[in-house]
Amino acid sequence: MGGAVEPDSRSFIAALRGVANLAEKERGKQAETGLVKVESLRRVMEVEATSKLGDITALDAFLASALVDSYAKCGSLEDARRVASKMEPRHSIASLNALVSGYAENGKPRLAVELYRWIRESYPELLDVRTMLAGLKACGSLAALETVREIHAEISRAGVLSLSSSSSSRSPTSSSSSSSSSDGGALATSLIDAYGRCPHAQLCPLELPGIISRGPKGLQSPE
Known part of the structure; x- marks a missing residue:
């Protein structure tokens, strides 16, 4: 009989997705840093220990992203930050x-x-739909109207959505390959939600015609 087959990154990613699903159902325990899904966290650590062959930078970007996401879903932001901060940003926008x-x-x-x-200022060429969605999610929690406006303008420049009546007549931008109908729908929904959570959002000069019909500290240890 042959030797045992070594698991590859896809196997580890599948395992992490399974743990992330379990974490959503786990009740968790309250800690100083927030709610921690202890059992799920233990399993994520086991996957990382098994998959990590020496330096964490040897991990491929997809596996690193899955680790960051899994640690975050377990409530361990310190571990999520640790993994993301050791990856080269240009190769790990998904992790960020x-x-x-x-x-x-x-x-x-x-x-x-x-x-x-920080991502927008340091690596503007890396911004993608998921970056904008993540940013809008945070803005909704903060009711940060100015930042919502900034992301809205970024979306407009990227051509992900048609944000004005004239934009539909323009030629697609180089980033239009990422502007699928599902991406556009997700961004539209997130924009509406983010604006809706902001005080005086009706005063925002950037409108959403066709979408609505009516009026680096982040890489440091979380406190």
């Missing part, structure tokens, strides 16, 4: 997106917004 979402979902919206802005 997962960390932005993790901060927003675990009661750290200010860190989420700060990390979003």
Whole structure:
């Protein structure tokens, strides 16, 4: 009989997705840093220990992103930050997106917004639909109208949505390959939700015609 087959990154990613699903059902325990899904966290650590062959930077971007997302869903933002911060940003935008979402979902919206802005200022070419969705999620928690406006303008520049009556006549931008109907729908919904949570949102000069019909601290340890 042959030797045992070594699991590859896809196997580890599948395992992490399974743990993340379990974490959503686990009640968890309250800690100083927030609600921690202890049993699920233990399993994620086991997967990382098995998959990590030496330096964490050897992990591929998809596995790193899955680890960040899983740690965040278990309530361990410190571990999520640790994994994301050791990856080269240019090769791990998915990990950073997962960390932005993790901060927003675990009661750290200010860190989420700060990390979003760091990505936008340091690596503007890396911004994608998921980055914008993660940023909008954080803005909704903070009722941060100015940041919602910034992300709205970023979406407009990227051509992900038709944000004005004239934009539909323009040629697609180079980033239009990522603007599928599902992406556009998700962004439209997130924009409406984020604006709706902001005081005086009706005063925003950026409108959403066709979408609605009516009026780097983030990489530091979370506090």
